[in-house]
Amino acid sequence: MYSAKIKVTLRKSILDPQGKAVEHSIQSLGFNNILDTRIGKYIELKIDTKSDEEARLVTDEVCRKLLANQVMEDYEFEVVSVNG
Amino acid sequence: MSKAKFGVVVFPGSNCDHDAYNTLKHILNQDTEFLWHKDSSIGNRNVIIVPGGFSYGDYLRCGAIARFSPIMKDVVRHASNGGVVIGICNGFQILCESGLLPGALLRNASLKFVCKNVTLNIVNKNTIFTSAYNGNGMVKPGKMVVPVAHGDGNYICDEDTLKSLNDNGQVVFRYEHNPNGAIDNIAGIINKTGNVLGMMPHPERASEEIVGSGDGRYLFESVINSVN
Numbered sequence: 001m002y003s004a005k006i007k008v009t010l011r012k013s014i015l016d017p018q019g020k021a022v023e024h025s026i027q028s029l030g031f032n033n034i035l036d037t038r039i040g041k042y043i044e045l046k047i048d049t050k051s052d053e054e055a056r057l058v059t060d061e062v063c064r065k066l067l068a069n070q071v072m073e074d075y076e077f078e079v080v081s082v083n084g
Numbered sequence: 085m086s087k088a089k090f091g092v093v094v095f096p097g098s099n100c101d102h103d104a105y106n107t108l109k110h111i112l113n114q115d116t117e118f119l120w121h122k123d124s125s126i127g128n129r130n131v132i133i134v135p136g137g138f139s140y141g142d143y144l145r146c147g148a149i150a151r152f153s154p155i156m157k158d159v160v161r162h163a164s165n166g167g168v169v170i171g172i173c174n175g176f177q178i179l180c181e182s183g184l185l186p187g188a189l190l191r192n193a194s195l196k197f198v199c200k201n202v203t204l205n206i207v208n209k210n211t212i213f214t215s216a217y218n219g220n221g222m223v224k225p226g227k228m229v230v231p232v233a234h235g236d237g238n239y240i241c242d243e244d245t246l247k248s249l250n251d252n253g254q255v256v257f258r259y260e261h262n263p264n265g266a267i268d269n270i271a272g273i274i275n276k277t278g279n280v281l282g283m284m285p286h287p288e289r290a291s292e293e294i295v296g297s298g299d300g301r302y303l304f305e306s307v308i309n310s311v312n
Contacts, residue, residue, distance in 0.1 A: 010190075014240065017195050017265075041144075066152075069145055069181065071188040072240055 002047045002055035006077040008068045009040030043067055046082070055079040088311040090116040091129030093159070093175075095150050100136035100172060100288060107291040108133075112304055121153040131168045131307055132159050134175030136233070136286060146189060146236045147177035156182060168212065168307060169280045173234055176272075176282035185275055185282045186249070187241030193265025197235040201296065202285060203260040204228040204271050208253045211274055212310035213281045216302040229297040230285040232263055237284040239266035239273075249273055257283055 010016045016038045023037035045062075047055045059077050068075040090108045094101045101118065109116040119126055121139075126132060140149035150156065156178070163169045163184050171179035179185045192198060206217050206228055219225040241249070246268060249255050257272035264284070272283030287300025 014190065015193070017191060017193050021195055066148065067144070069148065069188050071180075071186075071242075072190055 002079045003082045004045050004059040004079045006043040008073050008075045011074050086308045088131050088308045089129050090131045091119040091126050092133045093119045095121045095139035097139045098135050098137035104133045104135050104288040107288045121155050124154040126158045134171040136173030147181040150178045151181040163280050166279050171282040179282045184280050186245045189236050190238040198263045199233040201231050204257040208256045216306040222299050223297050228299045230290040230300050232285045237264040239270045
């Protein structure tokens with residue numbers, strides 16, 4: 001069994017207004033050294049396989065087909081072996 | 085009687101399905117039926133409306149789940165064969181997610197849900213969706229006054245796509261005053277073959293003067309005229 005931890009974020013070239021609004025809030029708290037705040041999604045799922053390679057392939061396919069819209073989003077993930 | 089047979093798709097969370105049905109069935113006296121998202125066929129319907137709302141609670145991304153519903157497979161097949169499909173608001177988001185239209189819809193630049201009447205410039209009047217806009221009977225001649233009601237209407241696409249949209253006359257509606265940050269003030273686009281329209285504003289909610297504007301009605305009348 002594998003666990004995939006997936007991050008989906010707006011593409012770097014796209015302005016993230018939510019991140020900007022949160023960044024302004026952080027700065028208004030007095031943290032003036034906080035820059036480039038970006039907000040994304042975190043997704044965890046389990047894959048019933050014994051193969052590291054298959055876990056990666058499946059996760060990548062799921063990201064491409066559903067979890068991320070590559071017109072506006074980038075994704076990255078890691079897979080780790082877990083017990084049942 | 086026109087040969088148009090409208091089908092209005094109903095997803096869990098659709099909330100403009102009845103507005104579309106009312107406009108088509110009761111105002112324009114068209115043969116209109118609802119299509120349930122679990123149906124796998126559009127049957128004998130030849131104009132499909134993918135309505136506004138919050139299909140599947142907008143989970144993951146607006147329209148991302150709806151595109152995998154059984155009915156959408158047949159809607160995509162219909163569109164690929166040249167069939168007429170109109171996606172309004174959430175329907176526009178679903179058509180982008182389905183790959184029937186290019187680009188995507190981001191969160192409004194203001195981060196606020198916008199709900200108000202907007203004025204649209206009809207950029208391309210040579211489409212099956214706009215041919216009946218001759219200025220008569222409209223609130224502002226040559227323009228279209230319709231409501232928007234969305235949180236994610238900020239249209240985006242890459243530069244090459246934008247160029248090809250403009251070059252091919254695929255931009256149909258532009259906002260006079262941009263309410264959401266959409267690139268190039270884009271409010272509505274068609275696909276390359278001109279049979280699929282997606283737009284954020286709601287023509288089905290502006291089809292009777294009593295609600296403030298009847299401008300949206302001509303969009304459906306254009307389609308009715310085009311189906312022979």
